[in-house]
Amino acid sequence: GAVVSQHPSRVICKSGTSVKIECRSLDFQATTMFWYRQFPKQSLMLMATSNEGSKATYEQGVEKDKFLINHASLTLSTLTVTSAHPEDSSFYICSARPRASGLTGELFFGEGSRLTVL
Amino acid sequence: RKEVEQDPGPFNVPEGATVAFNCTYSNSASQSFFWYRQDCRKEPKLLMSVYSSGNEDGRFTAQLNRASQYISLLIRDSKLSDSATYLCVAPRRDNFNKFYFGSGTKLNVKP
Numbered sequence: 001g002a003v004v005s006q007h008p009s010r011v012i013c014k015s016g017t018s019v020k021i022e023c024r025s026l027d028f029q030a031t032t033m034f035w036y037r038q039f040p041k042q043s044l045m046l047m048a049t050s051n052e053g054s055k056a057t058y059e060q061g062v063e064k065d066k067f068l069i070n071h072a073s074l075t076l077s078t079l080t081v082t083s084a085h086p087e088d089s090s091f092y093i094c095s096a097r098p099r100a101s102g103l104t105g106e107l108f109f110g111e112g113s114r115l116t117v118l
Numbered sequence: 119r120k121e122v123e124q125d126p127g128p129f130n131v132p133e134g135a136t137v138a139f140n141c142t143y144s145n146s147a148s149q150s151f152f153w154y155r156q157d158c159r160k161e162p163k164l165l166m167s168v169y170s171s172g173n174e175d176g177r178f179t180a181q182l183n184r185a186s187q188y189i190s191l192l193i194r195d196s197k198l199s200d201s202a203t204y205l206c207v208a209p210r211r212d213n214f215n216k217f218y219f220g221s222g223t224k225l226n227v228k229p
Binding site: 006032034036041042043044045046049091093106107108109110111112114 | 152159160161162163164167205207215216217219220221222
């Protein structure tokens with residue numbers, strides 16, 4: 001199946017610093033990538049949709065100035081958590097769908113990035 | 119009502135048992151659904167897609183019941199390696215390109 005790579009898998013940072021997470025589709029092009037957040041024992045919650053060459057669209061309640069998304073190419077999207085605080089500690093997962101699979105094909109997920117803010 | 123609801127479990131079953139999970143959804147217009155498997159602290163991985171005709175893959179069978187708006191996942195001859203959380207996924211009302219994820223049903227298969 002398609003491969004989505006996410007980096008770093010684990011990051012620990014001090015409160016107030018910014019953290020960048022990368023999501024790459026390794027063997028397909030993705031005009032759209034999705035960023036999710038998952039707190040312990042909870043479901044994945046969609047944060048934003050990353051659109052190649054245009055602005056990301058954010059879900060209600062997600063601060064766009066805090067979670068900066070850049071989708072500079074068809075294979076790379078980045079999520080930057082700016083001025084991170086302990087409540088931002090979570091499991092961040094990206095996903096993408098190959099363009100060829102259409103809009104209802106399965107989503108492929110990156111390995112996830114576990115962020116711990118001290 | 120949540121868009122997608124699942125029994126969180128855990129379902130504790132012995133090896134070799136048959137176990138079934140249901141997932142209810144609220145959007146009657148939804149056409150396709152997915153079951154994902156998520157191991158602890160890992161990313162979700164697709165287990166099966168579910169369309170109107172259902173789907174079977176080895177020990178796993180997924181069904182869709184439109185009248186009652188639920189999908190089911192049946193696992194036969196459970197293995198220890200089946201222990202995981204199973205996520206039900208349905209398209210969103212406002213944008214079928216996006217999905218709702220259920221909170222997951224945890225399965226523990228014991229020797």
